Amino acid sequence: MPDLGIAEKSRISEPVVADTGRRNAESPDVGRNAPAGGAGRNAMTVDVEDYFQVGAFADIISRADWDSLPGRVERNTDRTLEMFSDCGTTATFFTLGWVAERHPELIRRIVDAGHELASHGHSHVRVDHQSEDEFRADAGRTRLLLEDTAGVAVTGYRAASFSIGPTTPWAHRVLAEQGYRYSSSINPIRHDHYGMPDAPRFAHRPDGADGVIELPMTTVRLFGRNLPCSGGGFFRLLPYALFRAGIRVVNRSESRPAIFYFHPWEIDPGQPRPDGIGAKARFRHYLNLDRMEGRLRRVLADFQWGRMDHVFDIG
Numbered sequence: 001m002p003d004l005g006i007a008e009k010s011r012i013s014e015p016v017v018a019d020t021g022r023r024n025a026e027s028p029d030v031g032r033n034a035p036a037g038g039a040g041r042n043a044m045t046v047d048v049e050d051y052f053q054v055g056a057f058a059d060i061i062s063r064a065d066w067d068s069l070p071g072r073v074e075r076n077t078d079r080t081l082e083m084f085s086d087c088g089t090t091a092t093f094f095t096l097g098w099v100a101e102r103h104p105e106l107i108r109r110i111v112d113a114g115h116e117l118a119s120h121g122h123s124h125v126r127v128d129h130q131s132e133d134e135f136r137a138d139a140g141r142t143r144l145l146l147e148d149t150a151g152v153a154v155t156g157y158r159a160a161s162f163s164i165g166p167t168t169p170w171a172h173r174v175l176a177e178q179g180y181r182y183s184s185s186i187n188p189i190r191h192d193h194y195g196m197p198d199a200p201r202f203a204h205r206p207d208g209a210d211g212v213i214e215l216p217m218t219t220v221r222l223f224g225r226n227l228p229c230s231g232g233g234f235f236r237l238l239p240y241a242l243f244r245a246g247i248r249v250v251n252r253s254e255s256r257p258a259i260f261y262f263h264p265w266e267i268d269p270g271q272p273r274p275d276g277i278g279a280k281a282r283f284r285h286y287l288n289l290d291r292m293e294g295r296l297r298r299v300l301a302d303f304q305w306g307r308m309d310h311v312f313d314i315g
């Protein structure tokens, strides 16, 4: 990886206010690599949930049936841990409370391997499908459950399906109340299931200086639009070189760390395929699963990665 020299790394650490969106409480201090952390330039994240818990399947698989389906999350997360160990990468694992209740040893293996444990809510209910009180209870309960299971502090939150947006103006305030210090729940793109294209593209504090930091999913600005460059289905769909070029633009031209995410089920082409999945959801879910692990290993080798709480100065 000839493009990852020391000189460039120091350039990335310069304070920059590069943003094309709103500037509510945008701060140069929270988007830089934390000087003390030093673990990596970009943030690697995993949303720990099983293949049947994804938002796109919510209409055909009820939560009441989850316990009766053949689970793969433990095996797939262990494979993810192996891959990170091979590549010397640490990451942040945004984990469902539902998974922690059923696989407490897995949660401890995540933490024992040096990764950050963070919250993905209890049962993958979209934040914009919850009332403020329901969200308060879910976010608080999940943080305590994860902390009790692992014996470490949990300070990060990621909403199911990036579902914090214009209809949930209370969400960041509630997260702060419930002991979280950062959120990575906004994807500033246009998408049929989520997205907040007018949100700031980089680290900001939606409720001002005392509120939690929002660390939005990475986008590339092109032709006046934000294009997704943070992983997920787009990473399996687009040619790898295009994706790599996008992260380089964010690192070099905008001097910002990228945030990458994927799910353990994305490296499991042998997962059971439930009946009744619509054509679009089927395409998105199963596309290139057999190539995903190879692509991940490339992206792990081509860039430097670390945990969210090491890459960003979350205060």
Ligand SMILES: [Zn+2]
Pocket: 047, 049, 120, 124, 159, 160, 161
């Ligand atoms: Zn999720």
